[in-house]
Amino acid sequence: MFNNSQENGRAGQRCKVNKHLIIAGHIIGASLYQFRSQLLAWYEARARELPWRKNRDPYRVWLSEIMLQQTRVAAVVEHYHEFQRRFPDVKKLSAAREASVLAAWSGLGYYRRARMLHAAARIVAQKHGGKFPRTAQELRMLPGIGRYTAAAIASIAFGEPVAVVDGNVERVIQRITGNPLRGEKLWTEANGWLDRQRPGDFNQAMMELGAVVCTPRAPACLTCPVVHLCATRGELATGKKAAPRKKREAHYALNYRTNGRGCEVFLKRRSIQSSLMAGMWELPEIDDLSQVRSGGNAEPCLTVRHSITVTDYTVRVWRTSAPRSKGKWIPVEGLNNMALTGLARKILRKAGVIP
């Protein structure tokens, strides 16, 4: 297993050849100190300025971590400030109605996250006196907080020495070691690498490296602070299978009227039983296009593209004279506080109904 460490008899080569720092697929000894200090130095110098890095308030850290689950940083940044403005602390969040929490979440997707966030806020407020548990083990008990998120909050907000493993960390470790570690072995490896003096910074630095430098495709090895310690320099055996995407066309009705109460839009609420976007509000879907065409519409007033799970939709929006389905007239001023689906919000924006 150590056969690659002595292929050249000269000891002076030891630190020049990266493979010698990786033994049997693990980073070892002195190179680990190097790795930590160089990664942390890079992070201090180059880390992106993100809203949740302003301080270590556990509420802010928690909110960012929930939002960031399977969601890109850019999308989170767009929602983060407004969410903070509406719900400045865990107590305010716990006192809010679920509908208003969902409204602030609109467009982020995975709406169950918002419900679990709200439920967790109520538990923190009622059972923990408004203070967050300070250990990963206790945080894990809250809804919506799994192994990754518990470790992230505990390390970043409270300095507990626990490593995180997300998609970024997995990729970084696999590339550095050249070892396709997965599952429990990956978590063990990450914990071995962790800088126990600065666990929060270290964890964020690992994820930052994966997000900014050690990207899935075309990693920027030229700017990587630990490239000299890397066994693969960008190679990665991928075991991921790409889910095939379907294409579909969908039609929605835009009903818009002005009366004594001002401008109103006709919306309907998705079933609370629905697996997809349960309880969220949207425009009525049109099943039978012939009815709209016979109503005098030759062309849709709007066409948008929309991706949802594994389906890419081409969405046509039709102005219709009267709603044919059950639903509710909503004043446009109230739309900001409605739990709209991302698609509904997109359509209403493009149509100029909301800013």
Add this chain to the structure above:
DNA sequence: AAGCCGGGGGA
């Protein structure tokens, strides 16, 4: 272990 949940932006 595998399936499910939203949405968007870059390559």
Add this chain to the structure above:
DNA sequence: TCCCCAGGCTT
């Protein structure tokens, strides 16, 4: 057009 993202929960 395709791919992938600071995961958690259920079965």
